[in-house]
Amino acid sequence: MPETQTKTAAPTKPQLFSKGHGACAGCGSAVAIRSILFNLGPNIVVSLATGCMEVVSTGYPDNCWGVPVVHSLFENAPAVASGVTRALKKRGSNAIPVVIGGDGSTYDIGFGALSGAMERNEDMIYFCYDNEAYENTGIQRSGATPKYAATTTSPKEVGGKSEWKKNVSFIAASHGVPYAATASIAFLSDLKKKIEKAKAIKGFRIITLFAGCQLGWKHEPSLSIEVARKAVNTGMWNLYEIENGVFHRTVKPKQIEPVENYLKMQGRFKHLKPEQVADIQQRINANQTELDKLETSAVNLSKIL
Amino acid sequence: MTLQITSGSKAIAWTAANCGIEVVAAYPITPSTVIPEELSRIQPEHGYEFIPVESELSAISAVIGASAAGTRAFTATSSQGLLLMTEALYNASGMRLPIVMVVANRAIGGPLNIWNDWSDAMALRDSGWIQLFCKNKQEAVDTLVQSFQIAEQTDVPVMVCFEGFYLTHEVSPVEIPDKEKCLSLLPPRKPKHTLDPANPELIGAFAGPAYFQKYKQEQLAEFNNSMPAIEKAAQDFENKFGRKQIPLIEETSLQDADYAVFTMSSLAETTEELVETLRTQGKKIGTLRLKCFRPFPKKLVAAALKNKKGVVVIEKDASSNDQGSLSHDLKEALYENNVQLPVLSCVCGLGGKDVRQKDIERAITELAQGKTETIWL
Ligand SMILES: Cc1ncc(C[n+]2csc(CCOP(=O)(O)OP(=O)(O)O)c2C)c(N)n1
Ligand code: SF4
Ligand SMILES: [Mg+2]
Numbered sequence: 001m002p003e004t005q006t007k008t009a010a011p012t013k014p015q016l017f018s019k020g021h022g023a024c025a026g027c028g029s030a031v032a033i034r035s036i037l038f039n040l041g042p043n044i045v046v047s048l049a050t051g052c053m054e055v056v057s058t059g060y061p062d063n064c065w066g067v068p069v070v071h072s073l074f075e076n077a078p079a080v081a082s083g084v085t086r087a088l089k090k091r092g093s094n095a096i097p098v099v100i101g102g103d104g105s106t107y108d109i110g111f112g113a114l115s116g117a118m119e120r121n122e123d124m125i126y127f128c129y130d131n132e133a134y135e136n137t138g139i140q141r142s143g144a145t146p147k148y149a150a151t152t153t154s155p156k157e158v159g160g161k162s163e164w165k166k167n168v169s170f171i172a173a174s175h176g177v178p179y180a181a182t183a184s185i186a187f188l189s190d191l192k193k194k195i196e197k198a199k200a201i202k203g204f205r206i207i208t209l210f211a212g213c214q215l216g217w218k219h220e221p222s223l224s225i226e227v228a229r230k231a232v233n234t235g236m237w238n239l240y241e242i243e244n245g246v247f248h249r250t251v252k253p254k255q256i257e258p259v260e261n262y263l264k265m266q267g268r269f270k271h272l273k274p275e276q277v278a279d280i281q282q283r284i285n286a287n288q289t290e291l292d293k294l295e296t297s298a299v300n301l302s303k304i305l
Numbered sequence: 306m307t308l309q310i311t312s313g314s315k316a317i318a319w320t321a322a323n324c325g326i327e328v329v330a331a332y333p334i335t336p337s338t339v340i341p342e343e344l345s346r347i348q349p350e351h352g353y354e355f356i357p358v359e360s361e362l363s364a365i366s367a368v369i370g371a372s373a374a375g376t377r378a379f380t381a382t383s384s385q386g387l388l389l390m391t392e393a394l395y396n397a398s399g400m401r402l403p404i405v406m407v408v409a410n411r412a413i414g415g416p417l418n419i420w421n422d423w424s425d426a427m428a429l430r431d432s433g434w435i436q437l438f439c440k441n442k443q444e445a446v447d448t449l450v451q452s453f454q455i456a457e458q459t460d461v462p463v464m465v466c467f468e469g470f471y472l473t474h475e476v477s478p479v480e481i482p483d484k485e486k487c488l489s490l491l492p493p494r495k496p497k498h499t500l501d502p503a504n505p506e507l508i509g510a511f512a513g514p515a516y517f518q519k520y521k522q523e524q525l526a527e528f529n530n531s532m533p534a535i536e537k538a539a540q541d542f543e544n545k546f547g548r549k550q551i552p553l554i555e556e557t558s559l560q561d562a563d564y565a566v567f568t569m570s571s572l573a574e575t576t577e578e579l580v581e582t583l584r585t586q587g588k589k590i591g592t593l594r595l596k597c598f599r600p601f602p603k604k605l606v607a608a609a610l611k612n613k614k615g616v617v618v619i620e621k622d623a624s625s626n627d628q629g630s631l632s633h634d635l636k637e638a639l640y641e642n643n644v645q646l647p648v649l650s651c652v653c654g655l656g657g658k659d660v661r662q663k664d665i666e667r668a669i670t671e672l673a674q675g676k677t678e679t680i681w682l
Contacts, residue, residue: 045500047370048509060510068500070373071509072366072396079363083328083370083378084500086354090327090376095502113366116359 218267420657
């Protein structure tokens with residue numbers, strides 16, 4: 001992947017997420033929020049779910065947001081945003097309703113509310129910043145945590161998490177939403193294109209943004225972007241979009257690197273045995289084959305009912 | 306104003322629509338189901354947004370979003386649905402959102418039971434919502450109109466409680482307040498804070514120990530100071546529609562009574578009828594009906610009961626402390642106002658059990674004999 005990918009979208013506009021938020025140094029999720037807002041611009045209304053990004057940015061009397069934000073609970077942001085969406089429509093506003101939620105609220109506790117909003121095809125853009133655990137409460141496993149990763153509720157003593165990660169983009173696609181995409185904080189121009197595309201579409205759009213947590217993943221704060229890039233280069237995270245049910249890879253590494261290169265960067269995988277690494281590698285290989293088949297087959301996922 | 310022969314649920318739906326609601330989100334549950342059904346059916350006539358959400362938690366959440374975005378938002382529910390909303394109800398009042406919700410009161414399982422009692426609303430008595438318990442369909446409809454005014458004047462959300470089945474399903478004549486008059490009482494909402502990109506604000510901040518308690522103290526002080534707004538809304542409604550309104554408490558034959566029956570909701574009608582009969586027998590009994598359960602008008606209640614020999618509390622809920630919540634609150638009100646009198650708490654009507662006048666009469670007799678241990682009628 002060309003390294004310039006990460007350099008093309010350096011913010012020059014006034015930042016809409018700034019003013020001294022309290023995220024840890026090197027927080028990939030904070031990069032995600034800043035990039036999302038940078039690309040969306042100021043004419044949006046954000047419904048924010050409880051989680052690290054909310055806690056570090058909304059502490060009274062400070063407010064890091066240069067756009068309107070409503071924060072209610074951990075599990076209800078898609079429903080809150082449904083109300084916002086309808087209110088803006090009723091009042092004739094052209095502001096874009098946006099949801100920002102972590103993987104905990106997206107994959108797990110707010111999943112019903114998310115599914116409902118997708119099924120109703122609410123006219124909003126949903127961003128999940130996926131840092132693969134409940135970071136705010138101290139790094140517990142979520143439905144987005146990768147298999148074998150150690151968290152405080154899937155500790156190394158039990159061999160890490162015993163289940164594979166869910167795929168929220170495909171779940172979204174089976175709701176028939178017009179746009180579901182993945183993205184990464186290491187591929188900002190890819191993210192930019194996706195946000196621009198999403199902005200031009202009506203209906204429910206969802207972008208799941210791989211955005212790490214150095215504290216939970218246990219690596220040097222300075223490595224956050226490297227780790228995110230390595231996830232894509234090893235096939236641990238894939239960049240694609242599903243537009244009106246049609247799958248398309250937006251960034252595809254020419255050569256998939258061994259997953260070990262990714263795993264060894266992070267303390268959360270430190271306890272892995274060779275056969276576990278092999279298990280992950282096998283899964284990635286199979287996944288790559290299936291994704292390639294899907295791309296060439298022209299299968300329309302939204303037509304599978 | 307049009308006289309309609311209809312059910313309480315339809316009357317509520319039509320009235321809500323006449324109040325200029327802009328966003329409705331609701332989820333079906335017996336016995337409030339007909340309210341969202343009817344609101345979805347008449348939506349094209351009124352043009353509000355109707356969101357058929359996938360749960361009650363999402364219903365109240367969508368209403369929170371719509372209200373934060375500056376619109377007049379409405380929902381209705383019962384029982385399990387209300388309790389599923391619990392977390393968001395505290396959140397809504399904490400965010401000072403003027404949401405109005407109708408609760409068709411129903412028991413809470415288990416065992417599963419779909420019939421009426423007050424347990425659902427009672428479970429939310431500390432949620433920071435104004436709770437108005439209505440005596441009949443007409444009062445529920447009239448109170449609903451007033452509730453939008455109360456909520457938008459005070460930034461305190463309002464729960465209009467009326468009894469499942471007895472009032473939701475009863476078909477009888479009811480005056481539906483017409484839209485023009487409702488809207489003249491309820492001008493378009495002008496929120497102090499909203500979600501406007503031209504003036505970005507954060508609604509729903511995180512507050513640490515340095516601010517949280519202070520915020521809560523102020524919020525609850527304003528909540529407790531909402532009674533004048535409740536009275537004002539009743540007065541305005543009365544002036545506009547010419548129908549007598551009860552904002553806080555209602556006394557019937559109470560002045561010269563020896564013993565009082567203290568109750569809420571449609572039980573007041575049952576009791577008032579009984580009192581009328583007892584009066585013809587020369588028995589000096591009166592009724593004090595509480596309309597405004599939250600905030601609890603402690604001084605008014607204590608003053609109304611001051612010279613009585615005793616009071617029987619008839620209530621359709623039981624707290625785990627061997628009596629109902631209404632009794633707890635009454636005792637607190639009396640104690641704080643130095644009124645000492647025997648109180649007999651009667652738990653009745655749970656899960657739709659019939660409450661008979663002769664049971665209430667028996668309770669009065671037992672109180673007169675000095676009994677004050679809770680009885681289950
Ligand atoms: C109903 C409820 N359960 C639990 C919590 C505690 N809680 C707050 S944030 C959070 C985890 C958030 O995880 P995620 O959505 O992944 O965001 P992150 O903190 O990782 O950014 C939890 C468990 C809560 N606030 N509400
Ligand atoms: S704990 Fe993780 S997600 Fe939270 S602020 Fe720190 S680095 Fe970011
Ligand atoms: Mg997370």
